[in-house]
Amino acid sequence: MIRLELGEKMDLDLPMALGLLVTSILAAITGVLAVAALQKRGDSRRGTIFADRGGGTTFLFDGDALVDATPNARALLSLGSAGGAAWSRLRAHMQDRFPDFDRALDRLPDEGVLALTATDRSMVLSAEMRGGLTRITLMDMEEELSSGGADLLTLRAITEELAQLRSVLAQAPIMAWRESAQGQIVWANSAYLLRASQDLDPGQDMTWPLPRLFETGAAPHNGSNQRQKLQRSGGKENWFELVQHQDGQNQVNYALPADALIAAEDALRDFTQTLTKTFAHLPIGLAIFDRQRQLALFNPALLELTGLPPDFLSMRPTLFALLDGMRERNMIPEPKDYRTWRKQMVDLEKAASSGLYEETWSLPGGQTYRVIGRPHPNGAMALMIEDISTEISRIRRYRADLELGQAVIDEFDQGLAVFSSTGQLVMTNAAYDDLWGNDPSTSVINATISGLCNHWRDHCAPTTFWAEAARFRTCEISRDQGLHSELRLVDGRLVECRFSALPGGSTLVRFRLLGRDGSGLQGDTRSPALKTA
The missing domain is CATH 3.30.450 (Beta-Lactamase)
Known part of the structure; x- marks a missing residue:
């Protein structure tokens, strides 16, 4: 009986044990899969191959x-x-x-x-x-x-x-500060604090909020950026250029020293004004062209000399447009055809760029212009136009006076020779050329008193007169009294020679042919031998 009950009990517990075992195995497998799935999900989210995700x-x-x-x-x-x-x-x-x-x-x-x-x-x-x-x-x-x-x-x-950023800001030579939306200075670097402390009274400490050195909204100083000046207790002024940067609700400001820039701008403005005043009073027309050959600067004299309207020059015409405008107003020498004139203008531009252009223009209206082209740095070019009509007229009158004076002394029967204060031959007349058989302007003879005395000595009988004549210019006694002598030419003719002093140290030498009785002769009485000398 006992064995039977025990066997029946064992038959009843075996299925239950197997069921529990299977359930346990399935639970374990499920847990492992769940952990693996969670780990796989986490790894795919992080996208890294390192197991140490939190540190390292x-x-x-x-x-x-x-x-x-x-x-x-x-x-x-x-x-x-x-x-x-x-x-x-x-x-x-x-x-x-x-x-x-x-x-x-x-x-x-x-x-x-x-x-x-x-x-x-x-x-x-x-x-x-x-x-x-x-x-x-x-x-x-x-x-x-x-x-x-x-x-x-x-x-x-x-x-x-x-620490590096703080060190950089602390050693920065410019002032920097930060302002809140309410306009209070909430931070400043060492340069700002040092400058603010210079304005404190003796014994006064820096307070919060920090003192303001620059006022916002100040008018700029000749520029687009805002510039302000600070005045020290000693009266010295320092200019600063303010740069502002919006950082969220706050505003970061920088004060860049601008003393050198202000001084340079003032010097440049003064220099420009000086040049402008100088150019405005110059009688020479000045036109400066940039490297693109556009007019960059001109003075009032250019308007008068070219006849071009101011609005045309204000439009910055090119060099060729300016020359075309002058040509339309007959302010340029007119060539035979336009192609030749255009080539001349191209040559002008090339020569002016190399600094070799300088010409005299004779205009149809009678004026005479001197035109000079000079190169400037960076490819620029300056064209200068000067009216020299008066100078040319004066030269022409002077030449006419000389020709008239030459014509007058050529009518004299006496041979005349004029020497300057340095002893150089200035002029002779036709009678002198006929008498001595040479034209000093075309002769290779040394045209000085000493040189011509040697030439005259060679065509005269021996005498000591020429040695004294050679010293006439430097001898005060001779110049006061004059020098006179009668000379015999190698062809037998008798010639009277007189040395006279003229004002300014000049010397006049006169030669007059004499007859056998000592009277003066007229006309050409030279011998054939002297004519061919």
Whole structure:
């Protein structure tokens, strides 16, 4: 009986045990699949091959290309102002801390694994190469921060960058400040604070909000940018150019020193005014063309000399347009045809560009212009037009007077020769040329008193008169009394010679033929031998 009850009980518990076993196995499988699914979902969301998602600073490179990086590593690459590829930004971060970074990375393909310690021993860099990929890991020697998931490397990089920015602003030579939307100065750099402290009374401290040095909305000083001046206690003024930049609700301002710029602009304005006044009073017409040969500057004299209207010149015509306008008003020598004139104008432009153009224009109206072209820097060109009609007329009158005077003395029977104060022959008349058989203007004889005395001596009988005549110009006694003598030519004729002093140190020499009785002869009584001399 007992065996039967036990056997029946065992038959009843076996199916229940098998059911429990199967249920347990299925539950375990379901749990594993659920965990695997969750892990797969998380990995697909993060898109990284690193198991350490929360912390660590690890980079994976294929050559110079970044394959993957941990979040802390990507945060480190995003810091700083260095641009370019990820490899370049990483090198910029590592150069200051690991001076041997580049040389160590060159040895990595041969060694496979390496480790570097920072100069300040605050971090360690480990690198290894497997399958052509380079894995670089940064580890801080101190404990990582436990809050916020940030690591100490990222915090140190942020702190160092902040310190660099503060140092740059503190040492900046320009004033910079930040204003709130209400117009209060909420921040200023050292240059601003130093300048503001100079205006404080003795014993007075800097208060909050910070004092304002520049007023907004001030009128600009001869420019598009806003410029203001600050006056020191000693009375010295300093000009600044204000640059404003909107940063959200606040406004960032910079004050650039503009003393040198203001001084240069004032000097340039004064110089321009001086040149303008000088050009305005010049009687010479001045036209300056730029490298495109457009009129850039002209003076009032150009209007009078060319006859062109002011509105035409104000439109900045080209060189050829200006010359065309002058041609229409008969202010240019008229050639036979337009093609020849156009070629002359092209030659003018080329010659003026090389600094070789200078001509005299005889205009149809009777005026005479001197035109000069000169090159200027940067390809510019200056054209100067001067009315020399009066000068030409004076020269012509002078030449006419000389010709008239020559014609008058040619009518004298006596041979005349005039010497300047330096002893140089100035003029002779026809009777002199006939007497001595030569024209000094075409002769190779030395046309001085001493040279001509030798020439006269050769055509006269021996006498000591010519030695005294050669010293006449420098001898005061002889000049006061004059010099006179009768000479016998080699052909037998008798000639009276007189040396007389003229005003200004000049000398007049007169030759008169004498008869046998000592009377003067008229007409040409030269011998054939002297005529051919």
